[in-house]
Amino acid sequence: MGSIKALVHSLLAGPRRALAYYQRYGWLLFASRLLHVRRWLPRLLSSPRPAARSPVTPAQLAQLPFGINIIGYISGNGSMAESARLAAAACAAAGIPMSLYDITLPDAADRQETDLVIQDRNPYRFNVSFWLPSSSDMAFLHGRDLMAGRYNIIFRPWEFYEIPEAWRRLLPEHDEIWAPSTFVRAAFAPQIPLPVTCIPHPMPLRSSERLPRSPHLASIPADATVFLFIFNYTRSSYGRKNPEALISAFKQAFSPADNAWLVIKARFRTGRIQKRKLQTLAAGANVLFIDAWLDPTEMDALMASCDCYVSLHRTEGFGLTMADAMSFGKPVIATSYSGNMDFTTPENSYLVGHRIVPVEKDHGFFKKGWLWAEPDIGQAAAFMRHVYEHPDEARLLGERARAGVRRQLSFEAVGELMKQRLIEISAGIEKSQPAAIDT
Numbered sequence: 170m171g172s173i174k175a176l177v178h179s180l181l182a183g184p185r186r187a188l189a190y191y192q193r194y195g196w197l198l199f200a201s202r203l204l205h206v207r208r209w210l211p212r213l214l215s216s217p218r219p220a221a222r223s224p225v226t227p228a229q230l231a232q233l234p235f236g237i238n239i240i241g242y243i244s245g246n247g248s249m250a251e252s253a254r255l256a257a258a259a260c261a262a263a264g265i266p267m268s269l270y271d272i273t274l275p276d277a278a279d280r281q282e283t284d285l286v287i288q289d290r291n292p293y294r295f296n297v298s299f300w301l302p303s304s305s306d307m308a309f310l311h312g313r314d315l316m317a318g319r320y321n322i323i324f325r326p327w328e329f330y331e332i333p334e335a336w337r338r339l340l341p342e343h344d345e346i347w348a349p350s351t352f353v354r355a356a357f358a359p360q361i362p363l364p365v366t367c368i369p370h371p372m373p374l375r376s377s378e379r380l381p382r383s384p385h386l387a388s389i390p391a392d393a394t395v396f397l398f399i400f401n402y403t404r405s406s407y408g409r410k411n412p413e414a415l416i417s418a419f420k421q422a423f424s425p426a427d428n429a430w431l432v433i434k435a436r437f438r439t440g441r442i443q444k445r446k447l448q449t450l451a452a453g454a455n456v457l458f459i460d461a462w463l464d465p466t467e468m469d470a471l472m473a474s475c476d477c478y479v480s481l482h483r484t485e486g487f488g489l490t491m492a493d494a495m496s497f498g499k500p501v502i503a504t505s506y507s508g509n510m511d512f513t514t515p516e517n518s519y520l521v522g523h524r525i526v527p528v529e530k531d532h533g534f535f536k537k538g539w540l541w542a543e544p545d546i547g548q549a550a551a552f553m554r555h556v557y558e559h560p561d562e563a564r565l566l567g568e569r570a571r572a573g574v575r576r577q578l579s580f581e582a583v584g585e586l587m588k589q590r591l592i593e594i595s596a597g598i599e600k601s602q603p604a605a606i607d608t
Contacts, residue, residue, distance in 0.1 A: 227598045229318045230294050235595060236266030238291035240315055241299030243271040247401060248489055252324060252370060253299040259371040263584025268292055270315065272300065291315055295591055297322045320344050320594060326486030328409060328507065330356045331539045349487040350508035366590050369511065370487050371583035372574050375497045380473040385459050389430045394557045397475035399434045399490045407443055408532045413450060414481045414546055420454045421550035429557050434459040434471060472497050477556045477563060481521065481549055483541040485509055492578060495570035500563040502552045506542035512577055517570040519552040521545055
């Protein structure tokens, strides 16, 4: 009887998961998912449905060793996968015991090689999950109730003060939210009845001097000033990342005769129409599109080869690529709004002014009428021109940016924030127990 109930649950939950996947990624990736049904359906049907999670008790937690189980797309590609791997590095730097549990789906594309040790268990007191709240049934797909008997923390970037209605139901399945920026904390704290702690993305410290010039820039003169922007296309990200404004600003700042280039590294897979639109907008300008998956070494070489990173986003939960550019010592031109404002400051970045405007139409998770920023294209163009004409000043600004990242976002700094928060939670557990807990 139990297996029949599990099968019925699987079939009933399927349309909901399918709709969420389509809304985020569009028809082409949704169709690809269906074509790969033979990879994931057996796992779905053979997995018992986890029981509803009961609140964890201090006695249960006290029996488990201090440490973190990092659960996420460890071997995947994209920002959430990178977030999980960066968190693992911060744990190592702070000496936090940890295990890594990979939930990358069997039909996932662009799986990434990693030298991290993946385990099939979560032995420690704290789960920290790097996934979307709408995919909390990843544990179901993997055939075990990963959340049972643990203090469950979800690391959740988000880009608006408004939040999806479904998240109001799904997020409280956890015990705490870790927000990567004060912007995200301000969005969640009034609306979700959980502790919300600000734990930023940790960043490695890079040196561009040791890396060769990216071969993807072979068609660009070696002495050109290169402006870079990186994003992955999804239906929900295109309007938010705002690449059309970036091209407009670049064309306003430079003529084809100027020795300046804009490089847009993006995966368009399901966004061919948008790619053609950008190519049409960029026609006649020195704009290079790189539509390919690059491994981490290639990505580092590309970032190291640029002279300035530009993000005219309308909103960001954190701004991982901006922080990455700053870790390389690159000057950043960025919209002065949302998550990046925790680390891009007037002292270390070129901040573009903006107006707050309503979203004009639905974009995947994002709904018409929600609020985001419209950056000042003219000011962005002026900043790009300034970097082109004053490269020494721009490089000094980049070095200040690197120093800010080292101070605020290093593995050691963020790892210590994580450790202190876990010790604080454990102290509350200890007060409920007759004996002290060894941390």
